Amino acid sequence: MFDVAILGAGVSGSALAYQLSRFHLDVVVLEKENDVSLGASRANTAIVHGGYDPPPDTLMGHLNVDGARMCMELVDRLDVEFRKTGSLIVAFDDEDMKEVHNLYDRGLQNGVPSMEILDGEEVSRREPNLSKEIIGALWVPESGVINPWEFTLAMMEVAVREGVELKLCEKVIGLKRQDKGFLIETERGTYSARYVVNATGVHSEKIHNMVAEPAFHIHPTRGQYYLLDRSVGEVVNSVVFQCPSPLGKGVLVSPTIHYNTLVGPDSEVVEDCENTSTTREALDDVARQAKRSVPSLQLGSNIRNFAGVRANSDYGDFYIKISAPYFLDIAAIKSPGLTCAPRIATYAIELLREAGLDFKEKETWDGTRSVVRFKEIPEEEREAFIRENPLYGRVICRCETITEGEIVAAIHRPITPVSLDGIKRRAGTGMGRCQSGFCGPRVLEILARETGKATEDILQDKEGSHILIGDTKEGRV
Ligand SMILES: Cc1cc2nc3c(=O)[nH]c(=O)nc-3n(C[C@H](O)[C@H](O)[C@H](O)COP(=O)(O)OP(=O)(O)OC[C@H]3O[C@@H](n4cnc5c(N)ncnc54)[C@H](O)[C@@H]3O)c2cc1C
Structure with a gap:
């Protein structure tokens, strides 16, 4: 019997596997796909968010700043591609400027360091390609762009090297309470584990409902992107957001770790939580919105369109709880889930400890990795x-x-x-x-x-x- 079974090998499951691998525990990760990071963790905007956006009274607000700091430490330890570009949230009118001040205040409450409010002239000096209609912006230096799938893989690679068992192509289809834990049924077999952690992204509602009363409903929300060729040059130096709306953080123009330009995403609720197709209408809309920030954007230099599906829910926050005896949900992990993942993992360990799991640290544990580029x-x-x-x-x-x-x-x-x-x-x-x-x-x-x-x-x-x-x-x- 395993001490812990983590269901799902996205960034949430991989970050937890990484942190658990430092302890004397038998851990298994069950993933339905043939590789790590094939859900939301591979198709997203790849931003380590500074933490000005989530409401301070949410778990997202509590975990974001620590998560960003931990990401920036981990990219060094794990040799993961990252660029600390900083972010700008631009304002086009007085209404937006009010929102910029709100975000600044919210950032202060969440503990975001070193933010500044800039006027239009300063924005233009830093980002000459931005619209001259921009009258000011919030500058958040402690943020950047990361390679999200490399980050996820790196954490899982170390976890596996340090003793965690990763079982791919193991879709979980049933969970049964046993005397001491759970019998986990997959499409190919069964596993026994004392504690089960649900980190299945857009599927987390289904897994939760196998063992606990319904508590949240996932509204899969697709976002579509353009990735522009490097030949267009560095269009922006930092991640350029517009002011957020209730639908999300809005369309942005961002540099990538490989010096391409990323444009997107929109926000559309879809029925099928695995629907990552792209559509003409949505991409046209993304283009229109992005050109408001960067009028000279050359979308003809697009080399790829792609889409990711967010695990947005009616709960309005991450759903991270011991929802039933020996069952931990790391569910409904929407944006900024990538940024928060390392901190979600340490928070999950606090919850598992309170739920009775013993943590005995290994005498030797190597949490590092390096690759040749x-x-x-x-x-x-x-x-x-x-x-x-x-x-x-x-x-x-x-x-x-x-x-x-x-x-x-x-x-x-x-x-x-x-x-x-x-x-x-x-x-x-x-x-x-x-x-x-x-x-x-x-x-x-x-x-x-x-x-x-x-x-x-x-x-x-x-x-x-x-x-x-x-x-x-x-x-x-
Ligand atoms: C369009 C978009 C833009 C985003 N931008 C950002 C951003 O810039 N910054 C940021 O911080 N966050 C961002 N996010 C959020 C972030 O990507 C997610 O919060 C994060 O990747 C969620 O990770 P996860 O591990 O919880 O879920 P996932 O990565 O979806 O992983 C869940 C895993 O569970 C597996 N699984 C599902 N069902 C089963 C089953 N029955 N049995 C076994 N395995 C199963 C899946 O195959 C998958 O591998 C964005 C998300 C999207 C979609």
Whole structure:
């Protein structure tokens, strides 16, 4: 029997797995997909929010500032891509300016450090591409952009290396109370665990309702984006928000960790909580709103559209509670869930401790990780590096300058990828202008070679997303 079963390997489940791996506990993570971070944690705006937005009397308000600080510490420990760009919340008229002052006050209550209110001239000096109609802004320096799936994977990789068991393709379909804990039924088998943690994102209502009275209702809320090619240059230096509305933080224009420009998201309640398709109407609306902030925005340089689905709920806050004996909900984790994840994990540990779980720290625990990014190695050291491992001398992804050495290293880290998108999330291949049109086939061959699989067995992304047609061990696909 496991001490703890975490259901869901998004950023919430992975952050908790990471924190639990420092203790003498048998922990299992059950994830329905074939990799970590395939829910909201891979398709979001990727911002480490400063903490001025959530109401101070909410859990979101309590956890945000600590969460942001912990993210910024963890990116160093885990070697995760992050840029501390700061954020601007711009005002177009006096009404907006009132909102900017409200956000400033709210930020003070939430403990956000070093905020400033800027006038239009100062905004224009810092961000020359912004609309000249902007009359002022809130400046939040303690915020930035992160690689969200790398962050999630890095925490889970360390957790697995430090003893947590990760079981992929294990969709939980039933939970039964046993004498001492739960019997967890998945589509492929059963597991026993004393404590169960529900970190299943947009599906968290369903899992909650298996063991407790209904307490919240998820309204899956889709957001759509444009990702612009680097050739448009650095359109903005910081994350540029408009004033938030009841629907969310609004459409923003933001730099990414890879110096592209991200534009979006809108906010639309959808029936199917896994509906990540994009639509012409929504993207047109995103474009219209974004051009209000940056009139010269060149959306013709778009290299990818994508969508993510938020676990918004009628509860209006994160739902993090011991909802039944031995059952902890980390549910309805909407924005700023990515930012708060590390702090949600330590808060969850406080709740599990109060619920009777014993925490005995391991004598040795290594909470760090590092990766090689060949393009960041100084010119003068590259030759020696390649001499030692010639695979680093072979560039596979030309757009992003990713070498075979990086791809092979990513495959042999603690969580083996099974798809081209799995390599993309680990090594960064296919992130550039060609969107893997050139490197895709070569990455496929390397992944098949290194994992001993047939090329026909390599997937694009989730289960069933075969790329090549042919005979596999399981039959014809
Ligand atoms: C459009 C958008 C923009 C956002 N922007 C930001 C931002 O800029 N900054 C920020 O801080 N936050 C942002 N967020 C919020 C943030 O992305 C989420 O709060 C966070 O990723 C939620 O993580 P999670 O682990 O709770 O859920 P998820 O990442 O969705 O993970 C849940 C996991 O549970 C698995 N699962 C579900 N059902 C089962 C089952 N039955 N059995 C086993 N596994 C199951 C899923 O496959 C998934 O892997 C945004 C969200 C969206 C959608």
